[in-house]
Every structure is written in structure tokens, then in C-alpha cells.
Amino acid sequence: MTASGSPARGSTRRVPPPPAPSIEFEAVSFAYPDGTRALADVSLRIEPGEMLAIVGQNGSGKSTLVRHLNGLLRPTGGRVLMDGTDIRPVHVAHLAARVGLAFQNPDRQLFAGHVSAEVEFGPRNLGIRGAELAERVALALAAVGLEGVAGANPYDLGYSRRKLLALASVLAMRTPVLILDEPTTGQDARGVARVQDVVARAAADGRTVIAISHDMRFVAECFRRVVVMRAGRVALDGLPSAVFAEAAWPELRAAYLEPPLPAVAGARLGLGATPTGSEFVAALAAGLRNR
């Protein structure tokens, strides 16, 4: 469950994906056709291999933002650049080879009659066939712990497993950029651990990982950078230790977010910024030793 920890389940030879591109939002604004202004002047640079969490109240524009990365939405103002090039003219089907996006709601993604066909769909569209396809499917299913249900109908799985299946179906595409829209929602502790595992391994492979989440513990534990969105704008952007530090709490609460418990406890005890449980314990232990 730790970042560089356990060996990959069932994987013998992991082919690393192509190098991740740098991503840049350049003063991006977006309004839906009905006039809803979902993004206002967002500028953000994401380096290759970064682990970025996006948090914010429902409706703050998180999903809208990430849909600009594979061309499902195009900015109404500003530009989205990948490796310095505007992606506006690039088709979604093309961008899909570089950017994998697992949707928030699995029921709006899954459509195949059985689990392995669902996972095959993405890589097939990228032209993968034969032994490599089979291997990708097997590894992706193993990564989320669904190797035992390859023949099942996705609708016979419960919600949390459908969600993991949707994740596997994007993993199998081995895109250099991996985006997860609320991956831990509806997962029990074991499901969350699986997702954390997937994130850590993707990062170890040098992929850029972007996750939208309401789970502050997951965010603090797994990500190196946190972006807080509020009403279509970036309200905070920094290390978890900075974003969850006491000084930022008013801004967090204005976005209807609660800092993670270890951060609150650390601040109460005067231990400084301790966004994760382990940092809190370490700081506490050091504090007690020095007394």
C-alpha cells in the first residue's frame, strides 16, 4: 500500500508506457451550451510523472477540467497544451492513446456483455491484438483484484466492483497519463487499498496520475500535489503539507472541505503540518522524545 512497496500482483514483465507529456492549462475558461460557466481562467502546469489530486465541492468544475485533457470538452477560452502543443485540433480517439480517463459513474462507461470484453475495448481501439491484448487484460484485472470474474457480466457485479472494472478497463490502455474521477467513492477499505496500489504503481512507472477525490485521507496519503477548486477556479495549489496546513483551513472550509484528521490533530498538538497518519505519528514520537 506504500508508494514503492509491494511487487506488482501477477506481473512478470511490465512494459513501461511511453513517456508522459507535460500538460499546461493556459487561462482556460469553459461554459456549457446552457450557459453554465464551469471553468474561469484556470492556469495549471502539470509535469510528467506528477501525482496530482484535485479536490473541491460538488459542481466546482473538477470533472469539467479533466475532460479537457482528452478533448471531450474544448475550452471556450484559453488553451490546453501537451508537450507545448495546443491539443485543440487533435481528435479524442487520438488523445485516448495518451490520456486514460476513468469516469466517475461506472454505469455510464461499462457496456460490454462480459468483464474481459469490457477491459479489451480500450486497448483494441488502440490497435492492440493477440497475446499482448490478453496479457494487458489479465494484468489490468489482476491489478484491481477482479481476475476471478473475467467471464462474468459486469451488471452482476456490485457497484464497488463495477467501479474497479471501469478502472481496469482504462488501466489496460497503458496511457502515459491516467485520470481517475472519484475512484474511491463507494469502495470499502479493501477497495480503497486497491486503488491506492494502482495509483502507486502507475506513478512508479513514470505515469502522470491525476485523481479527483473527496477522500482527504486518500489524497493526503497518495498524492504529492493537491489542487483545490472552487467555483471554477483554482483556489489552492501545493504540497499536501501546505494545502492541509492550518493557515489554509479557512480557504479549505470556504470550499466546503475538511482537512484530514491527522492534520487537525497535528495542528492542535502544535506538531506542525502532519497531513498523513504516519507523519503525525512521527512528529508526535519526535515531540515526546524531545520532552
Place this chain on the structure above:
Amino acid sequence: MAVTRLPDYVVRRPSGFYRSTNPGTKLAIAALEVLAAFLLPGWIGPAVVLTAVLATAAVARRLRGLATFGLAASPIVGSILLVNLFLLPGASDPIARLGPLAPTWSGLWFGLQTIARLLAFSSAIALVYLTTAIDDLLADLSRRGLGRRAIFVVGAAVQMVPLTIERAGEILDAQRARGMDTEGHFWRRARGVLPLAGPVVFGALTEVEERTMALEARAFSAPGRKTLLRVPLNGRIDRVLFWAALLALVALVGVRLAGRLG
């Protein structure tokens, strides 16, 4: 100290030309337009209705939404035109001879007229969708004394359309995000889209079922009069328009039945 605001779904009022018109009134006008499109003879029906709908949409700034509806209807429109152009029974005034095929003038006119009727009829309904929050429509029907079950059926049916379109759009997006090619040839696209019908329909059914249960859980069928959370505006003009539309509707049907028109 911040003033506590009531949430949008309670106090937000539709504003702007036609958008703020009472939902029941808009429904009555649409019903009149639908009937007129079919009952007025020849080109008059579609011409009058299309002009009325387009003018209203333009002032209400909903022309773009209407254009989208038109675009969605274009495959049907095309096939209606082709079928009539080449296959109208009894037509004997060929425009030209193309081997075994003979497009006819009467086929062309009849086809165009059918399309105009169809567009008039569907755009009248589309305009209600484009200018009315469904909740307002249902609240208004309820205020007008329509029974709960009836309102639920109307509501479920009416809401299913935009929800299904929205869901279909997102399901398609999810596949595009996984590299499905939606550019390419028509048949290739159709082959890709067809399997998506499963989750679209399945999702629609589950949603209706969930909605029913959620309603029952909130004492939907409890006896007694309900209090409405939001009461749609219904000013003097709305009431006059409502009754005028109903009257015109009845008159149109009456005259048509009496066989004086067309």
C-alpha cells in the same frame, strides 16, 4: 454575518421572455401548434407554426437549442424526402429519369410538406423543453389539479427524454475516452454506437424504478393535499394565453371535424 439564502431549487425563478411564461400555458400553446401543424391545410399549417415557434425561440434566445433538435432529426428528414421523392404512390410527373428510378415533382412537394409538418410539430414540443424546468411544469400541473399518479406518469415520461439523451451522451463520451473512433464512416460509427443502447435503456429503466421507490419513500401516495415547494408564476397574460390557446385548439378541432377546412 452572511444572510442565509434559500437554495436555488426553492427560490430560483425562470426569467426572460417565454422562459418565465407559465408552464401550463406553454404546454397549451404547444398543443395548439402541434394540432395546427397537422390540421391546417397544405403549407399554411407548417408555415404558421414554424414561423411562430422560430420567432418565439429567437426572442427567448433558444434558437441554438432548437437547431440542435433539427440536426438530430436530419436523418429522418432525409429519408422521408427520399422515400417520397422516388416512391410516392400515384405520382406521374417525373422530374427526370434515372434508369429504373423516377423522382417526381409531386413526390418532392409532398415530401417537403411532410418534413415541414414534422419539424413544426417537433419544434413546438422542443421549445417547451428548452424554456421550461421540468419541476415547474409538474408543479404547475399539480396546482391545476391533475392527480398524482397522472403527474408521475407525465413527469417520468417527459423527464426520461432529456435524461436519456444526457446519459447516452455521457456513455458515448466514455467510449470516446477509451479510443472509440466516432469520426470515420457512417456505418463504422453506427456499429460502434449500437452496443451502447444496452446501458442507455437499462439505465433509463433503473432510474424510473429508483424514482418510484424514492417517491414512495417520501410518502408520495399519502392521502391529503400536498404543499408545493415552488409555485410557478401565473400572471394575467399567462392565464389569458392559456385560455386563448385552449379555445383556439377546440375551435380548430371543431372546424376541422365539421369538414370545412382542407
